[in-house]
Amino acid sequence: MSAADDAIDERLLAQNMADQKATEWAYTTDERRNLKREVSDAFSRALMAGARRPLEFKGFGAEGIVFCDDRAHAFKVGRGNRSLENEAGWLETASGIPEIAGHVAKFYRYHPNENVIERECVEPFPLLDVFAKIERVMLKHGWTAPESKDDSFVFSARGPVLVDAGFTHHIGDSR
Numbered sequence: 001m002s003a004a005d006d007a008i009d010e011r012l013l014a015q016n017m018a019d020q021k022a023t024e025w026a027y028t029t030d031e032r033r034n035l036k037r038e039v040s041d042a043f044s045r046a047l048m049a050g051a052r053r054p055l056e057f058k059g060f061g062a063e064g065i066v067f068c069d070d071r072a073h074a075f076k077v078g079r080g081n082r083s084l085e086n087e088a089g090w091l092e093t094a095s096g097i098p099e100i101a102g103h104v105a106k107f108y109r110y111h112p113n114e115n116v117i118e119r120e121c122v123e124p125f126p127l128l129d130v131f132a133k134i135e136r137v138m139l140k141h142g143w144t145a146p147e148s149k150d151d152s153f154v155f156s157a158r159g160p161v162l163v164d165a166g167f168t169h170h171i172g173d174s175r
């Protein structure tokens, strides 16, 4: 077992692979093996760029493999030999413009030797907490909760709003 194995969330990796190949669900065994190896190498490079263990695997795209550490620093490790310097420059500029800075991951630094961008790790909105609250309150009013699915929420100007309340049951007034 390599040092990176405990950092790679198998489910997240599989989901990410599925998203990358939306039309062709199955990666071949070789592709899976290569990708896992690549993620392990990226893990080492993130550490060389100053990431602090424990690292959490966040996902990958065509250009990078991303981990976060417990200081909420994200490390995007470049894939192949394409430099991430241009993306780093963009983030650095955007981070310094007050009008939009809040909507862009904060830029910390670019590590040219490892081709790694260090930036703010962004956690998703805690939708499950909102869902749990709706469920708790509605149960008191005699209704079961709808299906818990991200796409049942719309991210509106007033925050996440549940729109799909299908598959619920009225279980009577239990107050």
Ligand SMILES: Nc1ncnc2c1ncn2[C@@H]1O[C@H](COP(=O)(O)OP(=O)(O)O)[C@@H](O)[C@H]1O
Pocket: 058, 059, 060, 061, 062, 063, 064, 065, 066, 074, 076, 105, 119, 120, 121, 122, 123
């Ligand atoms: N700063 C970050 N904080 C949290 N998650 C991130 C961060 N950067 C990237 N990720 C996750 O990693 C994935 C891959 O990163 P991304 O920058 O999109 O790579 P690529 O340029 O290869 O598409 C993203 O889709 C996102 O899920």
Ligand SMILES: [Mg+2]
Pocket: 060, 061, 062
């Ligand atoms: Mg991407």
